Amino acid sequence: MITPVLVQNELMGYLVYGDGTEYEIDDRALAHLKIVIGSKLRRQEGFFVSWEHRPEDGSGRVSIWVSPAIPLQFRFVGSKPPQLNRHWLEVLADSSFGPRGLHLVSEAEADKMPPVRPGTA
Numbered sequence: 001m002i003t004p005v006l007v008q009n010e011l012m013g014y015l016v017y018g019d020g021t022e023y024e025i026d027d028r029a030l031a032h033l034k035i036v037i038g039s040k041l042r043r044q045e046g047f048f049v050s051w052e053h054r055p056e057d058g059s060g061r062v063s064i065w066v067s068p069a070i071p072l073q074f075r076f077v078g079s080k081p082p083q084l085n086r087h088w089l090e091v092l093a094d095s096s097f098g099p100r101g102l103h104l105v106s107e108a109e110a111d112k113m114p115p116v117r118p119g120t121a
């Protein structure tokens with residue numbers, strides 16, 4: 001099991017990829033990923049999703065290829081969906097169109113970035 005550096009609370013869900021490989025991801029971050037990934041898959045787009053390991057997990061990076069042909073499951077630990085941060089969603093979605101694909105950054109990192117779309121705050 002690989003844990004991204006995005007631990008913000010105690011609720012750690014799982015992104016279950018393809019053959020059943022589980023990636024432990026903070027429930028809040030996972031909820032935002034679900035929205036962005038779902039939007040791209042509805043448009044039949046394939047893309048990479050990448051994130052960094054925590055230093056205590058040996059550092060490094062993970063990149064997975066996501067396409068409509070590969071099964072994904074978003075398994076949340078918490079019983080209530082978190083309130084979504086529109087700016088974080090926009091930052092994640094915007095990154096998905098770049099050559100590196102969707103790069104998972106923390107909410108705090110996203111909040112430091114300027115608005116993705118002109119005129120948004």
